Amino acid sequence: MTIPKLLQLAKSNAAASQPLRAETSGAEATVYLHGVIGGYWGDIDETEFVKALTALDVDTIxxxxxxxxxxxxxxxxxMTAISQHKAKVIAHVDGLAASAATGICMACDEVEITQGAGFMIHNAWTIALGNKADMAKTVELLGKIDAGLAADYTARTGKDQEQITQWMDEETWFTADEAKEHGFADRVVEVVGKKKAKNQWDLSAYANTPAALLAKPNNAAPDDGDITAHRNALERRLSLLERTPA
Structure with missing residues (x-):
């Protein structure tokens, strides 16, 4: 049976992501959001993030x-925790900010994106079960979520909401330069060296993923017990939903 796209995204990237991590040095702190967002679906639990962020007594995050x-x-x-924190919060898109991760960028005071990194916006996905009335309510909910996201992007970029909506409808992938050009990012950072960045995510669940990002992630089988246990736990949580017809 075909796994719905939302489940495919979470399941195929479970082994690639890492748990929430934060480091503090003087008046600055660094928080690593390298993983799938949401405590139920992935590795970055929003409650743990809010707790960790609130506990940071620094000037810059x-x-x-x-x-x-x-x-x-x-x-x-x-996003709410970021916007309400007293510190200046700077988002650094190191590799990819797609879907919900772009919303987090919108809440930050500044957005910096690495040359070669990606930025993608699209309409919200969900999984629904029920009769036609339930489906109608789900459609209404998705419309409201999309409107909220479009408002965030519009406020940040200064673009017409019609243009933002079109980009979301088309699942639009921006290069670093395009993200800056259209106002999603404030600056692009050049990375010069012999090493080339490699996409570590399985992005095949998305419809318009650039061909260069569709290469199979270069991830060795996890040999750390904690990572293996985490993936197994996630797959158990998803197994019930996988039985739902696509």
Missing amino acids: HLRIDSPGGDVFGARAM
């Missing part, structure tokens, strides 16, 4: 982002 997306409401809770 750097959010290092490499995420294929995740739970939109989990991201919204994280």
Whole structure:
């Protein structure tokens, strides 16, 4: 049976992501958001993030982002915590900010994206079960979520909401330069060296993923017991939903 796209995204990236991590040095802190967003779907639990962020008594917080997306409401809770924190919060898109991860960027004071990194916006996904009335309510809910996301992007970029909506409808992938050009990012950071960045995420669940990002992630089988246990636990949580017809 075909796994719905939302489940496919979470399941195929479970082994690639890492748990929430934060480091403090003087008046600055760095929080690593490298993983799928949402405690139910992935590795970055919004409640733990809010607790960790609230506990930081610093002037500047750097959010290092490499995420294929995740739970939109989990991201919204994280956005609220970011916007209400007294510190200056700078988002650094190290590799990928897709889907819900772009919303987190919108809540930050500044957004910096690495040359070669990706930025993707699209309409919200969900999984629904029920009769036609339930489906109608789900459609209404998705419309409201999309409107909220479009409002965030519009406020940040200054673009017409019609243009933002079109980009979301088309699942639009931006290069670093395009993200800056259209106002999603404030600056692009050049990375010069012999090493080339490699996409670590399985992005095949998305419809318009650039061909260069569709290469199979270069991830060795996890040999750390904690990572293996985490993946097994996630697959158990998803197994019931996988029985739902696509």
